[in-house]
Amino acid sequence: MIRRAAKSPADAPAIEIRSLRKTYRMGVERVHALRGVDLTIQRNEFVAIMGPSGSGKSTLMNVLGCLDRPTAGAYRLNGRPVEKMGAGELASVRNVEIGFVFQTFELLPRASALKNVTLPLLYSRTGWLGARRAARRALERVGLGDRMHHRPNQLSGGQRQRVAVARALVTNPSILLADEPTGNLDSTTGEEIIALFNTLHEEGQTIVIVTHEEDVAGHAQRIVRLHDGRIRSDLPTPSDPIHRDWLERAAIKIKDMGAGSPSPALEAAS
Amino acid sequence: MILVRLLLQTVVLALGQIWANKTRAILTSLGIIIGVGSVTAVIASLTGLKQFVLEEFETFGAKTMFIDGQVPESMRNRISWRSVQLTIPEIRAIQEHAPAVERITPRYYNSYAIRNGELTKEGVLVMGIWPEWHEITDRHVILGRQFNRIDEEQMRYVCIVNDQAIEELNLDRDPVGDYLLIDDLRFLIVGVVETKQLSPMFGGGDVRSEVFTPLSTSMKMDSGLWIRDAFAQMADPKQADEAEEQIRFVLRKLRGLEPGQEDTFIIFATQQAIDQFNGLAAGMTAVAGGIVSISLLVGGIGIMNIMLVSVSERTREIGLRKAVGARPAIILMQFLVEAVTLCAVGGLIGLVIGQSLTLLLQNMPDTPLEHAEIPPWAIALAFAFSAAVGVIFGMFPAVKAARLDPIEALRHE
Numbered sequence: 001m002i003r004r005a006a007k008s009p010a011d012a013p014a015i016e017i018r019s020l021r022k023t024y025r026m027g028v029e030r031v032h033a034l035r036g037v038d039l040t041i042q043r044n045e046f047v048a049i050m051g052p053s054g055s056g057k058s059t060l061m062n063v064l065g066c067l068d069r070p071t072a073g074a075y076r077l078n079g080r081p082v083e084k085m086g087a088g089e090l091a092s093v094r095n096v097e098i099g100f101v102f103q104t105f106e107l108l109p110r111a112s113a114l115k116n117v118t119l120p121l122l123y124s125r126t127g128w129l130g131a132r133r134a135a136r137r138a139l140e141r142v143g144l145g146d147r148m149h150h151r152p153n154q155l156s157g158g159q160r161q162r163v164a165v166a167r168a169l170v171t172n173p174s175i176l177l178a179d180e181p182t183g184n185l186d187s188t189t190g191e192e193i194i195a196l197f198n199t200l201h202e203e204g205q206t207i208v209i210v211t212h213e214e215d216v217a218g219h220a221q222r223i224v225r226l227h228d229g230r231i232r233s234d235l236p237t238p239s240d241p242i243h244r245d246w247l248e249r250a251a252i253k254i255k256d257m258g259a260g261s262p263s264p265a266l267e268a269a270s
Numbered sequence: 271m272i273l274v275r276l277l278l279q280t281v282v283l284a285l286g287q288i289w290a291n292k293t294r295a296i297l298t299s300l301g302i303i304i305g306v307g308s309v310t311a312v313i314a315s316l317t318g319l320k321q322f323v324l325e326e327f328e329t330f331g332a333k334t335m336f337i338d339g340q341v342p343e344s345m346r347n348r349i350s351w352r353s354v355q356l357t358i359p360e361i362r363a364i365q366e367h368a369p370a371v372e373r374i375t376p377r378y379y380n381s382y383a384i385r386n387g388e389l390t391k392e393g394v395l396v397m398g399i400w401p402e403w404h405e406i407t408d409r410h411v412i413l414g415r416q417f418n419r420i421d422e423e424q425m426r427y428v429c430i431v432n433d434q435a436i437e438e439l440n441l442d443r444d445p446v447g448d449y450l451l452i453d454d455l456r457f458l459i460v461g462v463v464e465t466k467q468l469s470p471m472f473g474g475g476d477v478r479s480e481v482f483t484p485l486s487t488s489m490k491m492d493s494g495l496w497i498r499d500a501f502a503q504m505a506d507p508k509q510a511d512e513a514e515e516q517i518r519f520v521l522r523k524l525r526g527l528e529p530g531q532e533d534t535f536i537i538f539a540t541q542q543a544i545d546q547f548n549g550l551a552a553g554m555t556a557v558a559g560g561i562v563s564i565s566l567l568v569g570g571i572g573i574m575n576i577m578l579v580s581v582s583e584r585t586r587e588i589g590l591r592k593a594v595g596a597r598p599a600i601i602l603m604q605f606l607v608e609a610v611t612l613c614a615v616g617g618l619i620g621l622v623i624g625q626s627l628t629l630l631l632q633n634m635p636d637t638p639l640e641h642a643e644i645p646p647w648a649i650a651l652a653f654a655f656s657a658a659v660g661v662i663f664g665m666f667p668a669v670k671a672a673r674l675d676p677i678e679a680l681r682h683e
Contacts, residue, residue: 091592106590
C-alpha cells in the first residue's frame with residue numbers, strides 16, 4: 001500500500017537538519033562523510049550546495065532526498081522527522097515530498113516523455129487519467145507540450161533534462177532537488193535549464209541544487225559551501241566571497257578577451 | 271483497489287519488457303515451452319491410450335461379470351479344488367436372489383476331435399452354454415436358432431458352430447440341418463453364431479473354430495459334475511459393486527462360509543477392471559508428469575538466470591523507480607510478475623506445441639492413439655505449474671532487485 005505522507009504544518013521550514021552525521025564503513029576504515037551539519041532551508045528558497053569532491057555534498061543530497069539515512073542527528077522535512085523512517089515510508093516521502101533531477105537525466109530509454117513523466121504517479125494514489133493529465137501539465141510547464149510522445153533518444157540533451165524536471169515536478173513536491181543538473185549539458189542548454197529553475201522558483205518552488213559551477217550557483221539566493229563534511233560558509237549569494245571573487249575574475253577574463261556580451265549569470269550578479 | 275491497478279500496470283510493464291526482448295524471452299522460456307509441450311502431449315497420449323483400452327474392455331462388455339470357484343491361498347492344502355467348483359444350483363440361486371444380475375449362463379468346455387465326413391479336426395473347443403450366453407456375450411445366431419429349453423432338459427445332441435468352424439470343417443455355407451461328429455457322437459447343427467473378435471486381453475486373438483452345445487449335453491459327454499465357470503450380465507455397469515455383493519452373499523450363504531472365512535470363489539467385473547486400469551493410468555500420468563516436471567525445473571533455472579541478468583541490466587532503472595517513490599515491495603512485485611508472465615507465455619506456447627503434437631499423434635497410423643486429446647485439467651495444471659515455476663524461480667532475482675540500495679543502483683554503470 002502507498003500512503004500519502006501527511007503534509008505538515010505550514011510554518012515549519014522545508015528542511016531542518018541538526019548535527020547531522022553520516023559515517024560509512026569501508027572495510028575496517030570509517031569514512032566520515034558528514035561531521036555534524038546544521039542547515040535550515042525555508043520554503044520557497046533557492047539554495048545551491050557547493051564544495052569540492054569528497055566534501056560530503058553528495059551524501060548531504062542523498063540524505064536530504066531521503067535516499068539515505070543519517071548515522072546520527074535529526075532531519076525534519078516540513079516539520080516531520082524522517083531520520084528514523086523505514087524503507088517503505090521513505091519511499092512514499094520521496095514520492096510525495098521530493099522531486100529529483102539527476103545529472104544524467106535517468107530517463108527510461110524505451111518510454112515516451114509522457115510515460116517517463118507519469119512514472120512517479122504510478123507509485124502514488126493518483127488514478128490513471130489523473131496521472132496522465134498531471135504529466136501533460138508538467139510537460140507543458142517545462143515547455144515540452146509538443147514533445148510528449150518523443151522518446152529520450154529523439155530529444156536533445158536540454159529537452160531530456162526538461163523531461164526529467166517535469167518528472168520531478170509531476171507530484172507537486174515540496175522540494176525540488178537537483179544534483180548537478182547542468183553537468184551533462186553544454187553551457188547554452190545549461191542556462192536554459194537554470195532559467196527554467198528560476199521560473200519555477202518565482203512560481204514558489206523550493207529548490208536545492210548541488211553544483212560545482214559558480215555561474216549556476218549564482219542564480220541561487222544562497223550558497224552553502226561544504227568542506228570535509230562540515231559547512232564552511234552559508235551566505236546569501238551576493239555576499240558570498242568566493243562567488244564574488246569568481247565573478248570579478250570572470251569579468252576581467254572577458255574584458256581581456258574583448259569578447260561580446262557577458263553571460264546572463266554575470267549580468268544578474270553585477 | 272490501488273493494488274489491483276498496480277498489478278495491472280505491472281503486468282503491462284512485464285509484457286512490454288518481454289516484447290522488447292522477444293528473442294531472449296523465447297530462448298529463456300524454452301525450458302518451460304518444452305516442459306509444458308511434452309507434459310501435455312504425454313497426458314494426451316495417455317488419455318488416448320486409456321480410451322483405447324476402455325474400448326477394448328467394451329468388446330468384452332462393460333456389463334459382463336465372470337464367476338469361478340477358487341481355493342483361497344490360505345486353504346490351499348486343506349480343501350480340494352473340487353469342493354469349490356460352481357454348481358448348477360448355485361447358478362440358479364444367483365439367478366433368483368441377485369436382482370442386480372440380469373442374466374447368467376454357466377459354461378462347460380472341453381476339447382474334442384470333430385469329424386465332418388472324412389475331415390477330422392483335433393482339439394476343437396466345444397462349449398456348453400445356456401441360451402442366455404448369446405445375449406451376455408453379444409454374439410447372436412445369424413442362421414438357424416438358439417438352443418431351447420427342450421434341448422437343455424433332454425440333453426439333445428444339437429450344436430451351434432461359428433464361421434471359422436464352417437470353413438475349417440468344410441461345412442456347407444448354410445450348415446443348419448447337417449450333422450457333425452463330436453467325439454464320435456452325432457450332433458445336429460441347429461445354428462450358426464457370429465464370430466466376434468475379442469481383444470487379445472481376454473484370450474481373443476486369432477479366430478478359432480468354436481462349437482457350442484447345450485450345457486447339459488456337454489456335461490453329460492464328460493460326466494461332469496461341476497460347471498467350469500459362469501458369465502453374468504448386470505442391467506447397468508454402475509451396478510458392478512452391487513451385483514458382486516449380491517453374488518458373494520448368495521454363494522457364501524450356500525457354501526456356509528462363516529464371517530471371517532475367505533471366499534471360495536472369485537468374481538471379476540469388467541467395470542472393476544476398468545477402474546483398476548484407470549488407477550494404473552493415473553499412476554502412469556503421475557510418473558510421466560514427474561519426469562516432465564524435471565524439464566520445468568530446468569526451465570525455471572533458465573528463468574531465474576535471465577531474471578538475474580534483467581535485474582543487473584536494469585539496476586539504474588530500479589534505482590530511479592525507487593528514487594521516485596517505488597517501495598521495495600512494488601519492485602519485488604514487478605520482477606515477480608515479469609517472471610510469472612514469462613513462464614505463462616512459455617506455458618501458452620508449450621500448450622500450442624502440445625496440441626500440435628497431439629494432432630500428430632492422432633493421425634499416426636498403426637497406433638492406438640486416435641483419441642488422444644489434452645484434457646482441460648491438464649491445461650489448468652500446465653498453467654499452474656508454469657506460474658508456480660515463475661514465482662519460485664523469480665523470487666530470488668525479485669528479492670535482489672527489491673533490496674537494491676537506490677543510491678548504489680543509480681551509480682551503477
